[in-house]
Amino acid sequence: MAKFNLFLIVFLLSFSFSPLCLCHKNYGGYLFPQFYDRSCPRLQDIVKSVIAKAVAREARMAASLLRLHFHDCFVKGCDASILLDSTGSFVSEKRSNPNRNSARGFEVIDEIKAAVEKECPHTVSCADIMALAARDSTVISGGPSWVVPLGRRDSLGASLSGSNNNIPAPNNTFQTILTKFKLQGLDIVDLVALSGSHTIGNARCVSFRQRLYNQTGNSQPDYTLDQSYASKLRAGCPKSGGDQNLFFLDFISPTAFDNSYFRNLLSYKGLLSSDQILVTKNPISLGLVKKYAASNEDFFEQFAKSMVKMGNISPLTGFRGEIRKHCRYINKA
Known part of the structure; x- marks a missing residue:
């Protein structure tokens, strides 16, 4: 009995002094x-x-x-x-x-x-x-x-x-995009924060042309898009052709990761429909856009949390999968 009690004390002490581990359990790994x-x-x-x-x-x-x-x-x-x-x-x-x-x-x-x-x-x-x-x-x-x-x-x-x-598409409805996020275990906060990655990078003309022209190819005002901004976009994104022409997702600071993306949305200058609907289609997402537009710190804090959460979607661990020698090909048996 004395030996058992000594073992129990040592066992418990080993946990007491173990360092905190930032771990995420998934399928046994x-x-x-x-x-x-x-x-x-x-x-x-x-x-x-x-x-x-x-x-x-x-x-x-x-x-x-x-x-x-x-x-x-x-x-x-x-x-x-x-x-x-x-x-x-x-x-x-x-x-x-x-x-x-x-x-x-x-x-x-x-x-x-x-x-x-x-x-x-x-x-x-x-x-x-x-x-x-x-x-x-x-x-x-x-x-x-x-x-x-x-x-x-x-x-x-x-x-x-x-x-x-x-994968969410630029022309998906708000509910469709939110559903695609929820299927991955991500919520509306993650959706808005991760959309903030559009503060850098580009999008092709073909990804937003439907906001500039109607089905007959004539200009048609989209009242969720600032019309002076739309006019500038039409200059480089014609009603036909130019599909691969590139445009900054955040025209204010296109290579700087900051919260200007959210300020653009509040001015109806979101390039993609999937960006602008964060303001026009849901009051919760609108509130989050306003929060991140007002505070770069709040945006950064949530973006980091959401990236860790996204990076934890169904990883292969343990003996599942493999360690590829070349990323483009599976290893030969």
């Missing part, structure tokens, strides 16, 4: 920030260095890498399925409507993966690299930082249908 501390201690420095060089070459790349993580997590979870090229057994998600001629940054992920493989072979997943790249892209653009839980593994396949159906 855990994500935690220290996952690679021993197996690849220079991982985060390597990712940060490559991101810095890539964004220095092209400021737009920060938004592209952030978007890549978002489009990955909404399809089968955060498993790097978006990075896979087509094979005989599946069609790449790169061919889906939300990604075709739009998703980019794959070569930067390749560059990071090559550097990480040289440092610590067959150790770090492409999914974790994407999560770190999204964080570092935000920070280098002037946005908030957050601690990234790690330990994801890579998928063995892709889902073209999931990519076509699960």
